[in-house]
């Protein structure tokens with residue numbers, strides 16, 4: 001690390017902006033159309049206030065928890081996000097090293113810069129794999145099979161990117177995306193024709209993959225996939241109680257409340273706004289994680305208070321990697337951990353289990369008075 005070390009995630013973001021080439025930076029930071037969801041997802045955290053309790057013994061604080069039975073040191077995981085190579089030459093190898101050393105979860109994107117088998121063998125702790133429901137079921141099955149064979153311990157299926165969104169920064173930059181080694185040599189003839197007719201700009205999946213994702217499948221596809229793999233299935237992109245109920249009905253073990261960081265559909269609610277309705281309907285039948293705009297330890301506490309078992313970070317992965325590779329990402333994660341630790345202590349919450357809805361409020365007490 002040269003010069004002054006960043007002290008929060010926003011300082012990492014500022015530094016990274018000067019290190020990642022402009023079109024790539026716009027790809028990472030940007031969202032769909034007016035980026036209303038990007039802003040709302042972040043701002044909603046700031047509108048939630050804390051209700052701290054005093055004289056609770058918080059001398060010993062325990063931030064550890066489990067996700068699908070795997071212990072992590074604090075309730076943070078790394079989102080599936082395509083091509084870490086755009087931030088650092090080691091790509092996801094640097095990422096997995098940071099996740100290992102900080103003992104947090106990681107979900108590898110099917111659009112990674114490094115082939116999934118190599119990332120799995122570089123990992124010393126359980127990691128999960130993200131894929132899609134493809135038009136070609138054989139491809140869905142093959143990706144799941146490769147993930148299982150190479151040692152991933154859960155399969156995350158992303159549901160909210162089966163139709164291309166309009167990302168105006170990418171259109172303006174004429175950004176054509178990157179290809180991923182995970183799909184090399186895959187696909188039938190029809191897929192190849194999809195590849196050649198790809199219109200640049202929008203999916204997180206690299207150029208030759210976005211057309212392969214099926215806009216046709218329905219919830220039954222989870223039952224079919226469960227019959228093809230022993231891995232627990234996670235549904236990423238749930239934004240309503242109705243879909244959370246369907247996800248549980250179709251056997252998923254965990255739900256990620258996500259709006260794809262505002263990169264898919266614009267004008268959705270913030271994820272933190274819909275988390276309570278999801279948590280209420282799921283009622284302990286599946287684990288619940290949330291992503292989108294998590295930038296402070298207090299955001300993590302707010303998410304847990306409103307029903308999440310853990311949170312994920314997306315764009316900050318690129319910031320940490322760009323600034324100082326694996327060490328940068330490790331340091332960025334340690335900032336989140338330390339902020340969560342002090343926020344828990346100051347709120348009178350000695351461990352993750354003690355964080356409940358009474359610690360957050362949104363309506364000013366003054367509204368009842370004046």
Ligand SMILES: Cc1cc2nc3c(=O)[nH]c(=O)nc-3n(C[C@H](O)[C@H](O)[C@H](O)COP(=O)(O)O)c2cc1C
Nearest residue numbers: 079080081082109158204260261292293313314315
């Ligand atoms: C550059 C980039 C690439 C992404 N690629 C994927 C992907 O391949 N699969 C996926 O499910 N989500 C992908 N996402 C979405 C993230 O998993 C996550 O939902 C979102 O980034 C969370 O919001 P945050 O960036 O505000 O933390 C990507 C996000 C970014 C920023």
